[in-house]
Amino acid sequence: MEWEVVIGLETHTQLQTKTKIFSGASTAFGSEPNTQACEVSLAFPGVLPVLNKEAVNCAIKFGLAVNAQITPRSVFARKNYFYPDLPKGYQISQYELPVVGKGMITIQVPAVGKNPAYEKVVNITRAHLEEDAGKSVHGAVEGMSGIDLNRAGTPLLEIVTEPDMRSAAEAVAYAKKLHELVQWIGICDGNMQEGSFRCDVNVSVRPKGTDKLGTRREIKNLNSFKFMQQAIEFETRWQIETLEDGGTISQATVLFNPDTGETRAMRSKEEANDYRYFPDPDLLPLEITEADKDRVRAQMPELPEAMKARFEADFGLTSYDAASLTSSLDLANYFVATVHAGADAKPAANWVMGAVSAKLNAEEKSIA
Numbered sequence: 001m002e003w004e005v006v007i008g009l010e011t012h013t014q015l016q017t018k019t020k021i022f023s024g025a026s027t028a029f030g031s032e033p034n035t036q037a038c039e040v041s042l043a044f045p046g047v048l049p050v051l052n053k054e055a056v057n058c059a060i061k062f063g064l065a066v067n068a069q070i071t072p073r074s075v076f077a078r079k080n081y082f083y084p085d086l087p088k089g090y091q092i093s094q095y096e097l098p099v100v101g102k103g104m105i106t107i108q109v110p111a112v113g114k115n116p117a118y119e120k121v122v123n124i125t126r127a128h129l130e131e132d133a134g135k136s137v138h139g140a141v142e143g144m145s146g147i148d149l150n151r152a153g154t155p156l157l158e159i160v161t162e163p164d165m166r167s168a169a170e171a172v173a174y175a176k177k178l179h180e181l182v183q184w185i186g187i188c189d190g191n192m193q194e195g196s197f198r199c200d201v202n203v204s205v206r207p208k209g210t211d212k213l214g215t216r217r218e219i220k221n222l223n224s225f226k227f228m229q230q231a232i233e234f235e236t237r238w239q240i241e242t243l244e245d246g247g248t249i250s251q252a253t254v255l256f257n258p259d260t261g262e263t264r265a266m267r268s269k270e271e272a273n274d275y276r277y278f279p280d281p282d283l284l285p286l287e288i289t290e291a292d293k294d295r296v297r298a299q300m301p302e303l304p305e306a307m308k309a310r311f312e313a314d315f316g317l318t319s320y321d322a323a324s325l326t327s328s329l330d331l332a333n334y335f336v337a338t339v340h341a342g343a344d345a346k347p348a349a350n351w352v353m354g355a356v357s358a359k360l361n362a363e364e365k366s367i368a
Helices: 053-065 168-184 225-244 290-299 304-315 319-325 329-340 345-362
Strands: 003-014 077-080 090-093 103-109 118-131 135-138 145-148 155-161 197-207 217-222 252-257 262-268
Touching: 003 168, 003 225, 053 118, 053 155, 053 168, 053 290, 090 118, 103 168, 118 168, 168 197, 168 225, 168 304, 197 225, 217 225, 217 262, 225 252, 225 262, 304 319, 304 329, 304 345, 319 329, 319 345, 329 345
Parallel strands: 217 252
Antiparallel strands: 003 155, 003 197, 077 090, 103 118, 118 155, 135 145, 197 217, 252 262
């Protein structure tokens, strides 16, 4: 039997705001544990959340960038679950009415072996605002675990796709494109090592040619494109082998171990009703007007696809060169500045993509 893998992604994008989504506490990375935990994060009695307007602006930017529906009136909800890094016993998120609705991202899937490169549209289901939880810390004191609540309350935009991807290569191409986009529009620094861009990957398999989806398993918190590729490939093989051996797949949350290259089940996967969502009574509905969207649109840079087309038309660059230069807004702006200073476009493009990029990579620096 020939099998088909079906993949969807949920990406937690940490928004570049100076303060947390529902309080004035700092979001700076690297502070001493619990020095940025505030009364709201710690769930002190009587404290109330106040929505950070800049987080809303970031969500609007993303919606505009992926040509999505932006909900005129969205609602915050309490997602109830109990875990040590969540003192309130619930996470403020969005459920039935997210701030960003359906959109799309066009990706370029690279050639693999004899299979040529191709273009594909990945549909965005929704993107919703929510607060991050704290973080468990193991090993700081031998034999004990602790909780660092500095991250609790940090604003996130969770971006959810339709199950549109059919290979690890497509999933990685989408994740890379999204990673470039959120940095381009200035809503996320994209630092995967610091947890600013974390992907959960839902993987299922089904007989090729059928429409019914298989049982999915969710690979949590992948913070490397390399690990994402390895995790999806292993999980796909494991599910196919399990089914061909007569076994069944149970819905589960799994973790990827980069040392062994294997996934392992962590817990059974919760359904939405397990979280007992209900509207947060402490927060008014979020209303976004056309004027709000126009104001944010006026502050946004030219989007990568539009700039790529302009580089091809104005400077005579190939599609490949234009795509390479527009993988980063800072790199694209540096190229334009070089041309405006008097350089010919093609040699300038080769220099920026070659010598300049090589030096930046070698020194682990950005051009900004």
